Amino acid sequence: MGRHAEVAGGGFGGLVAAVALAERDWSVRLHERRPALRAEGFGIAIMPNVARLFRALGLQARIVLGGMRVDHWEHQDGKGRLLVPRVALTDSFRISRHHIIATLAARAARLGVDIVTGSAVVVADPEGAVVLEGGRRLPADLVVAADGINSMLRDGLGLACRRVGQGAVGVRMTIPRDTGEIARDAVQGTRLVEAWSGRRRVLWCPNTEDSLYAILTCPASDQAARATPLDAGAWTRAFPALEPLIIRIRDDTDWANCRWAEFETIALSRWSSGKVAVLGDAAHAMTPYLGQGAGTAMMNALSLAVHLDRHIDCETALAGWEATERPATEQTQRWSRRYGWTLAMPDALKPLWLRTKHQPLLARRFGATAARVPTGC
Numbered sequence: 131m132g133r134h135a136e137v138a139g140g141g142f143g144g145l146v147a148a149v150a151l152a153e154r155d156w157s158v159r160l161h162e163r164r165p166a167l168r169a170e171g172f173g174i175a176i177m178p179n180v181a182r183l184f185r186a187l188g189l190q191a192r193i194v195l196g197g198m199r200v201d202h203w204e205h206q207d208g209k210g211r212l213l214v215p216r217v218a219l220t221d222s223f224r225i226s227r228h229h230i231i232a233t234l235a236a237r238a239a240r241l242g243v244d245i246v247t248g249s250a251v252v253v254a255d256p257e258g259a260v261v262l263e264g265g266r267r268l269p270a271d272l273v274v275a276a277d278g279i280n281s282m283l284r285d286g287l288g289l290a291c292r293r294v295g296q297g298a299v300g301v302r303m304t305i306p307r308d309t310g311e312i313a314r315d316a317v318q319g320t321r322l323v324e325a326w327s328g329r330r331r332v333l334w335c336p337n338t339e340d341s342l343y344a345i346l347t348c349p350a351s352d353q354a355a356r357a358t359p360l361d362a363g364a365w366t367r368a369f370p371a372l373e374p375l376i377i378r379i380r381d382d383t384d385w386a387n388c389r390w391a392e393f394e395t396i397a398l399s400r401w402s403s404g405k406v407a408v409l410g411d412a413a414h415a416m417t418p419y420l421g422q423g424a425g426t427a428m429m430n431a432l433s434l435a436v437h438l439d440r441h442i443d444c445e446t447a448l449a450g451w452e453a454t455e456r457p458a459t460e461q462t463q464r465w466s467r468r469y470g471w472t473l474a475m476p477d478a479l480k481p482l483w484l485r486t487k488h489q490p491l492l493a494r495r496f497g498a499t500a501a502r503v504p505t506g507c
């Protein structure tokens with residue numbers, strides 16, 4: 131009773147932690163170093179596990195208003211041929227990041243969370259306090275370090291951290307949907323398409339009624355593919371069937387606000403130190419192939435609050451939380467990395483690999499996180 135948390139980071143992990151703790155009668159202050167709670171302007175994959183989490187928070191109906199349901203999943207080659215039969219999806223969405231962050235922030239504010247923007251936390255003290263830029267020290271029964279992949283709070287705790295790149299990079303964008311796409315989807319259902327050619331991938335799906343989400347992926351060393359604005363010739367040589375889409379991506383993307391992100395995995399020796407819990411990408415960033423980085427951050431945030439509800443002693447609760455969630459998180463990291471092997475595979479083997487991936491045994495492994503019932507749901 132009467133416990134207080136200081137949360138550093140107003141991303142997916144920090145906001146769900148703030149909401150879930152406030153729902154359990156914690157007083158919560160959330161610090162976001164940027165001047166506003168704003169996510170990048172791209173959509174994010176929401177699968178059944180995260181849909182369950184949003185339902186548990188009473189937010190799913192509102193969340194889905196900010197995006198599109200995805201009915202089918204297709205794998206194509208560069209010439210537009212289907213590599214495996216299309217897969218029907220349930221409870222699968224692409225939702226604007228802005229919308230999710232805004233919805234979570236509104237819920238947090240209604241629950242009395244004190245959201246402080248323009249407030250950078252510079253130290254997370256395992257004794258139970260945060261120190262802000264400028265030196266102000268704020269004591270707490272719990273500190274949540276949810277400050278993202280380049281977490282300075284994690285690094286300050288001195289926990290051993292293994293950070294491994296997969297040698298691949300991706301750039302995300304949203305562009306206007308064209309009327310043909312909108313009409314086609316209305317009749318045939320919406321599609322998420324992953325097209326593979328050589329060591330490049332183009333993935334796209336509707337983002338909102340009138341915008342399309344796309345991500346281009348290639349090896350970090352593929353300088354021709356990584357040119358920005360896009361070298362459309364380099365991409366259409368690999369994906370001749372996608373020429374019109376590639377031209378639209380080149381011409382309609384806001385390149386000033388797009389960056390190539392490296393795909394990395396982070397493993398920490400421990401997810402906590404004293405009264406500090408390290409959460410989300412700060413603790414367990416993963417490659418984005420399974421689309422579960424934010425989902426895992428949010429599942430682990432809800433679970434954190436559940437464990438703190440079970441144990442009054444913070445350190446016991448944090449140990450129980452890590453023991454419960456770490457195996458599933460590491461499994462997600464592993465299978466996401468394995469999905470990334472598709473990129474390096476010779477084109478002749480890709481159909482066989484993707485077909486095998488959709489066989490029940492492997493599909494269960496690749497889909498285990500999406501199928502999970504998160505702790506607290």
Ligand SMILES: Cc1cc2nc3c(=O)[nH]c(=O)nc-3n(C[C@H](O)[C@H](O)[C@H](O)COP(=O)(O)OP(=O)(O)OC[C@H]3O[C@@H](n4cnc5c(N)ncnc54)[C@H](O)[C@@H]3O)c2cc1C
Pocket residue numbers: 138139140141142143144161162163164173174175176249250251252276277278279282283300301302345391392409410411412415416418420421422423424425426427
């Ligand atoms: C190319 C790509 C595609 C992806 N696609 C998906 C997808 O489809 N689905 C999915 O689930 N995941 C996806 N992810 C992963 C997802 O973006 C991350 O896993 C998710 O954003 C992690 O959430 P987080 O809250 O841990 O960190 P973040 O979202 O990074 O939030 C951290 C917050 O902390 C703030 N902050 C940083 N330092 C401080 C400080 N010192 N004090 C106060 N605030 C601070 C930051 O400004 C930021 O707001 C993708 C990632 C990439 C790179």
